[in-house]
Amino acid sequence: MAEKHLKIELATPNSKQSIEPALSCSAPGVVGRFQILPNHTAFISELAVGEIKIVLPEKTRYFATSGGFLEVVDNKVLLLLETAEPAESIDVARANQARERASERLHGKGASLDVPRAEAALARALNRLKVAERASP
Amino acid sequence: MATLREIRQRIRGIKSTQQITRAMKMVSAAKMRRAQERMFNARPYAGKIKELVEHLVLSSEGVQLPLLQERPVRRLSLIVITADRGLCGSFNSNIIKKALGEFKVHKEMEISLLCIGRKGFDFFRKRNYTIARNYVNIFNALEVSHANDIAGYAIEQFTGDKTDAVRIIYNQFKSVAQQALVVEDLLPLKIHPPEAPVSAEEYRRSIDYLYEPSKETLLKALLPRHIRMQIWRALLESEASEQAARMMAMENATANASELIEALTLEFNKARQASITKEILEIVGGAEALKKASA
Numbered sequence: 001m002a003e004k005h006l007k008i009e010l011a012t013p014n015s016k017q018s019i020e021p022a023l024s025c026s027a028p029g030v031v032g033r034f035q036i037l038p039n040h041t042a043f044i045s046e047l048a049v050g051e052i053k054i055v056l057p058e059k060t061r062y063f064a065t066s067g068g069f070l071e072v073v074d075n076k077v078l079l080l081l082e083t084a085e086p087a088e089s090i091d092v093a094r095a096n097q098a099r100e101r102a103s104e105r106l107h108g109k110g111a112s113l114d115v116p117r118a119e120a121a122l123a124r125a126l127n128r129l130k131v132a133e134r135a136s137p
Numbered sequence: 138m139a140t141l142r143e144i145r146q147r148i149r150g151i152k153s154t155q156q157i158t159r160a161m162k163m164v165s166a167a168k169m170r171r172a173q174e175r176m177f178n179a180r181p182y183a184g185k186i187k188e189l190v191e192h193l194v195l196s197s198e199g200v201q202l203p204l205l206q207e208r209p210v211r212r213l214s215l216i217v218i219t220a221d222r223g224l225c226g227s228f229n230s231n232i233i234k235k236a237l238g239e240f241k242v243h244k245e246m247e248i249s250l251l252c253i254g255r256k257g258f259d260f261f262r263k264r265n266y267t268i269a270r271n272y273v274n275i276f277n278a279l280e281v282s283h284a285n286d287i288a289g290y291a292i293e294q295f296t297g298d299k300t301d302a303v304r305i306i307y308n309q310f311k312s313v314a315q316q317a318l319v320v321e322d323l324l325p326l327k328i329h330p331p332e333a334p335v336s337a338e339e340y341r342r343s344i345d346y347l348y349e350p351s352k353e354t355l356l357k358a359l360l361p362r363h364i365r366m367q368i369w370r371a372l373l374e375s376e377a378s379e380q381a382a383r384m385m386a387m388e389n390a391t392a393n394a395s396e397l398i399e400a401l402t403l404e405f406n407k408a409r410q411a412s413i414t415k416e417i418l419e420i421v422g423g424a425e426a427l428k429k430a431s432a
Contacts, residue, residue, distance in 0.1 A: 009181075011181045011182040011185060012182060013179050013182050013183075013281045013366065013369055014175065014178055014179065014281065015178050016178060016181040016182065029349055030349075030350060031349060031350055034349075041347055042344045042345060042346045042347065043346060043347045043348075043349070044189070044193075044346050044347070044348050044349070044355060045348075045349040045350075045355075046349070046350065046354070046355055046358050069186075069189065069355075069358075069359065071185075071189065073344060078185060080182060080185055080186060080189070082362075
């Protein structure tokens, strides 16, 4: 029997929610963005900073994530994310501040600068801003 | 016997103490509920990460990863989770006792301490133990980043060959009335195949997954997260236990105050009655004397 829907479970260290029935789910894998459709084979992947898109029959939901893991078994998609912010609840002002702080740190080039960390912070801020745009029609 | 005024004053004092303990009980109850909720919210994530780790480790035989490496334990890192505040019964002293026990049992080992919570930190600092790191006053606003920080340090110590094992001591939340003291090995990570495999578990293991990137890369990314979640869970459990312990302690204190007030009220009434009787006797005695004198 070919199933037509996915059951999506989204868990972070602070919360858990189920989203169903979904038609598809796309996520930022560390080696490239991919999409999960119903009847996908069993699959485990690591996720990078990026946008998670979940297509429901009525609407599409977007989440900003800072990385995590994804597992697919039997049309159940399990998303284990460090953070997951729905597009509509992203604080744009805060994300902008974070972006400015991070880019200042990168351009400041202090001796004690932790470059990978600043870059990661910048990537997260940019991602949040990008995903936030999805909320405003 | 105490005078009436003294007894009245004591009763008043105890009543105000009782008000405080009652208020503290309410506050702890509210805080405990919040902590409990966070604990329940963290469970699915922690559980799934654990499942994934187990699945990956067990299905890829003989993986060699730094965090799984077992070596003879000469140096031990102890993570001791106490509360920041007191007035919670034997919550802190039990943890400290257990930690001291570890020192006694493992005399031959070099033990370094990681104190989380002010109470444990103060205790060990006063007694001149070497404290490698401390996290004080984090329970007011507990965040995942605290756990990440602690885990990062533990992992760094372990992989940097500065310690041979990391152990964690904390109070586990069993129920509102019960906390269980637990000592868990955090590092090296030991994954045992489940003794009686649940059917669903077994089923999962038999699935042929696609991995992206490779299994080993996945594990490398998963293991530190698993450790972080273990610590995060321990912190949340400890927080919930602390509030539960304080709630019980304050409830007992309130009940004891009620008992004291009852006893003192009885004493007060007796004293009052005695003084009334004494006065009547005096009056009667005086009247008798007058009668005799006039007769």
